[in-house]
Amino acid sequence: xxxxxxxxxxxxxxxxxxxxxxxxxxxxxxxxxxxxxxxxxxxxxxxxxxxxxxxxxxxxxxxxxxxxxxxxxxxxxxxxxxxxxxxxxxxxxxxxxxxxxxxxxxxxxxxxxxxxxxxxxxxxxxxxxxxxxxxxxxxxxxxxxxxxxxxxxxxxxxxxxxxxxxxxxxxxxxxxxxxxxxxxxxxxxxxxxxxxxxxxxxxxxxxxxxxxxxxxxxxxxxxxxxxxxxxxxxxxxxxxxxxxxxxxxxxxxxxxxxxxxxxxxxxxxxxxxxxxxxxxxxxxxxxxxxxxxxxxxxxxxxxxxxxxxxxxxxxxxxxxxxxxxxxxxxxxxxxxxxxxxxxxxxxxxxxxxxxxxxxxxxxxxxxxxxxxxxxxxxxxxxxxxxxxxxxxxxxxxxxxxxxxxxxxxxxxxxxxxxxxxxxxxxxxxxxxxxxxxxxxxxxxxxxxxxxxxxxxxxxxxxxxxxxxxxxxxxxxxxxxxxxxxxxxxxxxxxxxxxxxxxxxxxxxxxxxxxxxxxxxxxxxxxxxxxxxxxxxxxxxxxxxxxxxxxxxxxxxxxx
Amino acid sequence: xxxxxxxxxxxxxxxxxxxxxxxxxxxxxxxxxxxxxxxxxxxxxxxxxxxxxxxxxxxxxxxxxxxxxxxxxxxxxxxxxxxxxxxxxxxxxxxxxxxxxxxxxxxxxxxxxxxxxxxxxxxxxxxxxxxxxxxxxxxxxxxxxxxxxxxxxxxxxxxxxxxxxxxxxxxxxxxxxxxxxxxxxxxxxxxxxxxxxxxxxxxxxxxxxxxxxxxxxxxxxxxxxxxxxxxxxxxxxxxxxxxxxxxxxxxxxxxxxxxxxxxxxxxxxxxxxxxxxxxxxxx
Numbered sequence: 083x084x085x086x087x088x089x090x091x092x093x094x095x096x097x098x099x100x101x102x103x104x105x106x107x108x109x110x111x112x113x114x115x116x117x118x119x120x121x122x123x124x125x126x127x128x129x130x131x132x133x134x135x136x137x138x139x140x141x142x143x144x145x146x147x148x149x150x151x152x153x154x155x156x157x158x159x160x161x162x163x164x165x166x167x168x169x170x171x172x173x174x175x176x177x178x179x180x181x182x183x184x185x186x187x188x189x190x191x192x193x194x195x196x197x198x199x200x201x202x203x204x205x206x207x208x209x210x211x212x213x214x215x216x217x218x219x220x221x222x223x224x225x226x227x228x229x230x231x232x233x234x235x236x237x238x239x240x241x242x243x244x245x246x247x248x249x250x251x252x253x254x255x256x257x258x259x260x261x262x263x264x265x266x267x268x269x270x271x272x273x274x275x276x277x278x279x280x281x282x283x284x285x286x287x288x289x290x291x292x293x294x295x296x297x298x299x300x301x302x303x304x305x306x307x308x309x310x311x312x313x314x315x316x317x318x319x320x321x322x323x324x325x326x327x328x329x330x331x332x333x334x335x336x337x338x339x340x341x342x343x344x345x346x347x348x349x350x351x352x353x354x355x356x357x358x359x360x361x362x363x364x365x366x367x368x369x370x371x372x373x374x375x376x377x378x379x380x381x382x383x384x385x386x387x388x389x390x391x392x393x394x395x396x397x398x399x400x401x402x403x404x405x406x407x408x409x410x411x412x413x414x415x416x417x418x419x420x421x422x423x424x425x426x427x428x429x430x431x432x433x434x435x436x437x438x439x440x441x442x443x444x445x446x447x448x449x450x451x452x453x454x455x456x457x458x459x460x461x462x463x464x465x466x467x468x469x470x471x472x473x474x475x476x477x478x479x480x481x482x483x484x485x486x487x488x489x490x491x492x493x494x495x496x497x498x499x500x501x502x503x504x505x506x507x508x509x510x511x512x513x514x515x516x517x518x519x520x521x522x523x524x525x526x527x528x529x530x531x532x533x534x535x536x537x538x539x540x541x542x543x544x545x546x547x548x549x550x551x552x553x554x555x556x557x558x559x560x561x562x563x564x565x566x567x568x569x570x571x572x573x574x575x576x577x578x579x580x581x582x583x584x585x586x587x588x589x590x591x592x593x594x595x596x597x598x599x600x601x602x603x604x605x606x607x608x609x610x611x612x613x614x615x616x617x618x619x620x621x622x623x624x625x626x627x628x629x630x631x632x633x634x635x636x637x638x639x640x641x
Numbered sequence: 642x643x644x645x646x647x648x649x650x651x652x653x654x655x656x657x658x659x660x661x662x663x664x665x666x667x668x669x670x671x672x673x674x675x676x677x678x679x680x681x682x683x684x685x686x687x688x689x690x691x692x693x694x695x696x697x698x699x700x701x702x703x704x705x706x707x708x709x710x711x712x713x714x715x716x717x718x719x720x721x722x723x724x725x726x727x728x729x730x731x732x733x734x735x736x737x738x739x740x741x742x743x744x745x746x747x748x749x750x751x752x753x754x755x756x757x758x759x760x761x762x763x764x765x766x767x768x769x770x771x772x773x774x775x776x777x778x779x780x781x782x783x784x785x786x787x788x789x790x791x792x793x794x795x796x797x798x799x800x801x802x803x804x805x806x807x808x809x810x811x812x813x814x815x816x817x818x819x820x821x822x823x824x825x826x827x828x829x830x831x832x833x834x835x836x837x838x839x840x841x842x843x844x845x846x847x848x849x850x851x852x853x854x855x856x857x858x859x860x861x862x863x864x865x866x867x868x869x870x871x872x873x874x875x876x877x878x879x880x881x882x883x884x885x886x887x888x889x890x891x892x893x894x895x896x897x898x899x900x901x902x903x904x905x906x907x908x909x910x911x912x913x914x915x916x917x918x919x920x921x922x923x924x
Contacts, residue, residue, distance in 0.1 A: 272923040272924055282919075283919065286916055288910060290906045311917060315902050317902040326712040326742055329706065329712035329713050330715055332703075333717040334720040335716075337683070337724065338908070339906035340906070354840060355704070363703075403850065449924075453913075487724065488724045493679060493701050495702040495704075497702070497704040498688070498706055607681050626668070640664065
């Protein structure tokens with residue numbers, strides 16, 4: 083693996099401001115032209131505990147997180163003890179002078195002397211880091227001005243003074259760290275995480291209604307809607323529970339809104355009957371499910387890819403669906419945009435599965451090309467023969483013309499009971515069969531629209547790593563590691579895991595040597611799905627379900 | 642006034658003599674009085690015999706899940722404030738399975754009308770006690786009597802200052818129609834709890850039982866007097882008041898959210914230039 087990157091970890095208790103230090107530094111690095119992968123590890127509490135904000139940074143492309151630490155900013159003594167085993171040979175520990183560095187090289191920072199008040203310690207730490215990384219100081223200075231502007235000139239000046247004196251102090255210290263290579267990129271990037279990119283993908287597709295119930299790690303999708311979507315005219319309501327959230331969204335969708343419902347596994351479990359209602363009434367809805375380890379409350383703030391099975395089978399009865407599994411913030415944007423279109427085009431529930439790691443992982447994101455976006459399907463407002471309008475008219479594709487109520491004299495009748503073409507309750511069993519077949523014909527349309535998995539690496543590799551969702555970055559870097567060791571390797575990443583189209587990937591699996599499934603759950607949920615759908619049996623798998631993201635090292639150690 | 646025939650005539654799945662027939666008649670009368678054409682009206686319903694009502698009316702209909710008539714009704718009402726939105730379901734659906742949605746709807750106060758067919762029993766599942774069955778009333782499934790205290794929807798609604806709280810009786814169609822029309826005209830969330838005999842499964846709360854007890858609230862009741870309303874909301878037994886129990890002027894949900902987001906969402910398109918500007922904030 084390339085060693086041109088630096089891994090910086092800021093550790094401390096919740097409430098100590100480590101996320102502020104991390105966000106400032108990571109954003110400044112992105113502005114400066116570096117690539118980053120942020121991993122946030124936090125406990126389910128508001129104060130105390132042990133949290134970390136890890137930034138892996140490089141002037142070259144990087145894809146995944148890493149365990150090793152080159153610069154450890156310890157905001158408390160516990161951080162040194164907990165992470166000393168991860169320190170590399172060149173590592174420095176940066177801590178307040180009162181904290182024992184346990185013999186590790188580093189800097190004992192006189193925060194009290196550098197800061198007029200404890201609240202400035204974060205900015206002082208940034209000054210020290212800027213010096214050690216040889217980062218042009220103007221990047222952080224500009225950021226400090228931007229971020230503190232609303233608190234007034236005096237606050238900006240105080241912060242700049244502390245930043246500057248901390249950097250000067252670090253310049254006079256003996257401990258040195260090899261400078262990062264200067265950045266090569268000059269093009270602008272966005273400092274954005276997966277959930278923010280999901281929210282923007284939905285907004286770009288016209289999402290204008292979001293009903294949600296807060297649940298980690300999905301909450302930041304709703305938070306982005308609140309801060310940004312409102313400016314786009316999005317109507318957002320925090321519902322009384324997840325059952326209300328999805329049913330409210332279905333009512334809004336029926337009335338013509340473009341709806342998104344963000345949640346996590348436990349909340350989604352409550353929505354399942356609503357998913358079934360979306361299937362029966364053929365009402366478009368996009369559910370964003372940010373996974374965390376289950377069952378039940380599990381590990382509320384950690385990561386896992388354990389909810390694929392639930393999303394595949396949520397809802398009683400047969401009805402079609404699609405499941406998208408983005409691997410990067412760029413894919414979060416693109417595939418959520420596509421999910422919005424697919425939900426409307428096939429009048430079905432569509433899912434975007436992400437997880438805590440990707441949800442919170444900031445990257446240098448390539449700006450989205452808004453002008454190149456394809457048009458999004460939408461319902462009709464009026465028709466020529468309002469008296470003859472039938473919401474569930476039988477058609478060869480299974481898609482019936484969807485009108486919204488209120489814009490013409492047509493009546494839109496939808497029913498969770500089995501219904502006739504005009505939407506009314508029926509127990510005519512012939513109609514029942516016609517309606518099931520009609521709904522399931524839409525599966526063919528969804529299947530024809532599937533985004534094929536992406537392949538990168540050697541042709542006919544001796545090792546092929548297969549993955550989905552956020553495991554992509556780790557798999558790509560593990561393949562790089564194999565190639566660096568002289569072996570041919572490739573990665574096959576599924577950005578959409580359902581429907582599965584065997585001809586898109588079976589030949590790839592069959593021409594590889596070792597084929598290894600890499601996924602963040604215990605039971606190999608995608609491997610089982612592929613076996614079920616096309617009979618292919620994965621003989622090897624790397625699984626992770628300890629709540630932490632999959633890394634290249636984790637994969638390589640298990641091959 | 643729109644002629645009643647506009648709202649259609651359908652064969653129903655209800656028992657002869659069921660209070661639902663009378664409620665349906667009153668609904669049509671109210672819509673006609675309100676001059677609401679069928680395509681401007683949405684009825685959302687849950688599951689149960691009452692929840693089938695929208696199928697027997699020419700209107701837009703969202704017949705959703707058991708207990709969940711209110712969330713889609715509110716979602717649709719917010720997505721298009723030009724629709725006149727009703728939710729209609731029975732006491733089990735509305736106060737049992739959907740209890741949390743009822744509480745939240747009272748707090749939220751979206752402009753819509755909630756018609757609850759309250760027959761104090763589960764009909765479609767054949768005679769279990771419902772949230773409004775009298776404590777101690779014997780049913781096939783509660784042979785020792787319903788053990789829990791009945792839910793009082795009116796008192797709960799009044800306690801939350803719901804802007805329009807009424808009780809009506811299916812045996813008084815014109816009175817009921819008038820109350821429904823008043824409820825639909827009132828800004829904010831309006832509750833109409835409609836006492837309705839179940840001729841098949843409730844042998845206690847019959848037409849005769851209700852007729853003996855129900856009396857119309859007269860000029861001596863001031864529905865804007867909260868304490869008087871609370872007293873009337875508690876009155877259920879030998880005498881049962883019907884009419885408008887409480888009327889207030891709590892500001893509806895729609896007046897408390899950003900007015901820019903309140904427009905028919907079906908016709909709104911994303912402003913990508915604006916979105917591009919927002920994305921600049923992440924650079």
